[in-house]
Amino acid sequence: MAFNVQEIRKDFPILQREVNGKPLVYLDNAATTQKPQAVINSIVDYYTNYNANIHRGVHTLSQEATDVYEGARKKIQEHFNIKHAHEVIFTAGTTHGINLVANGFNEFLNNGDEIIVSALEHHSNIVPWQMLCERTGAELKVIPIDEKGVLVFSEYEKLLSENTKLVFVNHISNALGTINPIAEIIVKAHEKGAAVLVDGAQSCSHIKPDLQALDVDFYVTSAHKMCGPTGVGMLYGKEEWLNKLPPYQGGGEMIAEVTFEKTTYAGLPHKFEAGTPNISGGIAFGAAIDYLNSIGFDEIETHEHKLLTYATEQLTAIEGLKIYGTGVDKTSVISFNIEGIHPYDIGTIVDKLGIAVRTGHHCAQPIMDYYKIPGTVRASFAFYNTKEEVDALVKAVKKAKTMLT
Numbered sequence: 001m002a003f004n005v006q007e008i009r010k011d012f013p014i015l016q017r018e019v020n021g022k023p024l025v026y027l028d029n030a031a032t033t034q035k036p037q038a039v040i041n042s043i044v045d046y047y048t049n050y051n052a053n054i055h056r057g058v059h060t061l062s063q064e065a066t067d068v069y070e071g072a073r074k075k076i077q078e079h080f081n082i083k084h085a086h087e088v089i090f091t092a093g094t095t096h097g098i099n100l101v102a103n104g105f106n107e108f109l110n111n112g113d114e115i116i117v118s119a120l121e122h123h124s125n126i127v128p129w130q131m132l133c134e135r136t137g138a139e140l141k142v143i144p145i146d147e148k149g150v151l152v153f154s155e156y157e158k159l160l161s162e163n164t165k166l167v168f169v170n171h172i173s174n175a176l177g178t179i180n181p182i183a184e185i186i187v188k189a190h191e192k193g194a195a196v197l198v199d200g201a202q203s204c205s206h207i208k209p210d211l212q213a214l215d216v217d218f219y220v221t222s223a224h225k226m227c228g229p230t231g232v233g234m235l236y237g238k239e240e241w242l243n244k245l246p247p248y249q250g251g252g253e254m255i256a257e258v259t260f261e262k263t264t265y266a267g268l269p270h271k272f273e274a275g276t277p278n279i280s281g282g283i284a285f286g287a288a289i290d291y292l293n294s295i296g297f298d299e300i301e302t303h304e305h306k307l308l309t310y311a312t313e314q315l316t317a318i319e320g321l322k323i324y325g326t327g328v329d330k331t332s333v334i335s336f337n338i339e340g341i342h343p344y345d346i347g348t349i350v351d352k353l354g355i356a357v358r359t360g361h362h363c364a365q366p367i368m369d370y371y372k373i374p375g376t377v378r379a380s381f382a383f384y385n386t387k388e389e390v391d392a393l394v395k396a397v398k399k400a401k402t403m404l405t
Contacts, residue, residue: 003295003296003299003302003303005303005383005384005385005386006386008295008383008384009384009386011036011037011038011291011384012034012035012036012037012384013037013040014026014034014035015034015384018354019351019354019356020351020352020353020354021354022353022354022355023354024354024356025354025355025356025385025389025392025393026356026382026385027355027356027357027379027380027381027385027389027393028356028357028358028378028380029205029332029380029381029382029385030174030177030202030225030333030358030362030378030380031358031380032224032225032230033205033224033225033226033227033382034227034382034384035227035228035229035288036227036288036291038287038290038291039227039228039229039284039287039288039291041287042280042283042284042286042287043229043280043281043283043284046065046068046279046280046283047280050064050065050068051065052064052065053065053276053279054066054069054070054277054279055253055270065279068283068286069277069279069282069283070085071286072282072283072285072286072287073085073088073090073269073282073286075286075289075290076088076234076285076286076289079208079289079293080208080209080210080211080219080234080236081210081211081212081213082211082212082236083212083239084239085269086239086267086268086269087236087237087238087239087242087268087269088234088235088236088269089234089235089236089237089242089268089269089272089273090232090233090234090269090273090277090278090282091220091232091233091234091235092231092232092233092278093222093223093224093230093231093232093233094124094199094200094201094220094221094222094225094233095124096233096235097218097220097221097233097234097235098124098125098128098168098197098199098220099128099248100235100245100248100272101197101218101220101235101237101245102128102129102131102132103132103246103248104244104245104246104248105132105136105165105166105245106132106135106136107244107245107246108165108244109132109136109137109138109165109166110136110137110138111136111137111138112137112138112139112163113136113137113138113139113163113165114138114139114140114141114159114161114163114164114165115129115132115133115138115139115140115141115164115165115166115167115168116140116141116142116143116156116159116160116164116166116167116168116189116194117129117140117141117142117143117167117168117169118142118143118145118151118156118168118169118170118180119142119143119144119145119151119366119367119370120145120149120151120169120170120173120175120176120178120180120364120367121168121169121170121199121364121366122170122174122175122199122201122362122363122364123363123364123365124199124201124363125168125169125170125199126366129166129168138165141159142366143155143156143159143169145367145370148325148326148327149173149176149178149324149325149326149327149367150178150327150329151169151178151180151181153181153184156185156188157188160188160189160191160192160194161192162192162193164189164192164193164194165194165195166194166195166196166197167185167189167194167195167196167197168196168197168198168199169182169185169196169197169198169199170198170199170200170201170202170203171198171199171200171202171203171209172202172203172206172331172333173202173325173333173364173367174201174202174333174362174363174364175324175325175333175335175361175362175363175364175367175368175376175378176324176325176327176330176333176335176367177308177325177330177331177332177333177334177335177380178325178327178329178330179203179327179329179330179331181329182196182198182214182216183214186198186214186215186216187215190215195217195218195241196216196217196218197216197217197218197219197220198214198216198218198219198220199220199221200219200220200221201220201221201222201225202225202331202333203221203331204221204225204226205225205226205227205292205300205382206297206300206301206304206331206332207297207301207331208297211236216236217237217238217241218235218236218237218238218241219235219236220233220234220235220236221233221234222234223281223284223285223288226285226288226289226292227288227291227292228281228284228285228287228288228289229280229281229284229285229288230281231278231281232278232281232282232284232285233285234285235272239268242268242269242271242272243268245272247265247271247272247274248272248274249274249275250263250274251274251275252274252275252276253266253270253273253274253275253276253277254266254270254271254272254273254274295383299383300383303383304331304332304381304382304383305332306387307332307381307385307386307387307390308330308331308332308333308334308381310387310390311334311379311381311390311393311394312334314390314391314394315334315336315393315394315397318338318394318397318398318401320338320339320340320401321336321337321338321339321397321401322336322337322338322339323335323336324336324337324367324371324373324376332380332381332382333378333379333380333381334378334379334380335362335376335377335378336376336377336378336379337373337376337377338397338400338401338404340405341400341401341404341405342374343359343360343374343375343376343377344359344360344375345400345404346359346377346397346400346401346404347359347377349396349399349400349403349404350393350396350397350400353392353396353399354392355392355393355396357377357378357379357393358377358378358380359375359376359377359378360375360376361374361375362375362376362378377397379393
């Protein structure tokens with residue numbers, strides 16, 4: 001089926017509403033994506049027709065719910081080209097997945113070991129590792145960026161050593177839209193015997209990663225960035241790594257046998273899935289993946305690139321406007337400021353015109369510190385956005401500039 005953005009927009013109920021008496025122009029997709037009716041329906045269907053706790057139940061509702069939930073795990077496995085379904089761990093989201101791995105590495109790091117993070121990271125991929133270093137005595141090293149917001153790969157190569165145990169980097173920067181060269185980063189890390197965790201929260205609505213081809217050790221993402229619900233995500237880990245890591249939480253589901261003398265743990269994936277999971281969320285995650293694949297990731301990438309190119313051209317024509325993150329490999333995120341105007345003020349005015357953008361440091365304060373700015377205005381586009389919405393944004397930014405100068 002040919003890509004038709006107007007037909008696609010009909011799948012998203014929220015895109016039909018108004019904000020402040022104006023048609024909603026939703027350009028905060030890097031924070032969370034909107035949800036198509038198919039995903040909403042999957043949640044309603046679960047609670048309406050087969051709500052039950054999963055696994056171990058012999059009754060029909062439990063078995064039906066288990067089948068659909070585990071079917072969603074299988075969809076995730078196939079979508080990301082993961083070797084085994086038990087290498088897919090359902091989490092509460094990307095942050096949960098990162099913390100699970102960071103907690104597990106307590107067992108493997110010692111004083112003098114080194115771990116490497118990039119300067120482009122979200123706080124969720126900085127703070128857990130800082131906490132890990134405090135607990136273990138390991139040292140945190142940082143891959144710098146250049147003025148375009150691109151990682152300096154030669155500096156990364158210099159940071160790697162025999163002491164490097166773990167490298168973590170985002171696939172795409174949430175603040176700038178920079179696409180990182182993760183395939184090359186993984187190869188270089190593996191040459192030193194280091195494991196690699198990739199934060200895919202920003203990438204998975206734009207591109208379709210092949211995790212076996214990447215040979216990545218850990219990959220994390222969130223459903224809500226992929227047209228799915230909040231509160232659910234995925235941690236992929238190679239089987240050998242997941243077997244080495246200790247359980248993150250104790251409780252129901254993650255046990256094999258419990259006595260007061262000793263408890264033994266369940267096998268994968270249940271070892272890392274303590275307690276009753278977000279059942280409807282997992283099911284809806286599967287529905288979101290089905291929906292995105294029905295649109296097609298080649299079509300999504302093509303449309304979003306056109307929007308990015310057009311929006312970049314139109315915004316840079318505004319006098320005094322500067323875009324941060326100007327690398328060649330970039331997805332549909334534009335972070336910008338206008339000279340002499342605070343980003344919060346621009347965001348407030350464009351909201352009055354029905355346009356949703358994000359303002360602030362975008363949970364990436366080190367990037368803002370690098371550019372010596374308090375934050376930016378961030379417009380982030382999805383496949384359901386249109387050229388007309390870009391025009392509305394540009395018009396609103398021009399109006400904000402006129403009002404604030």
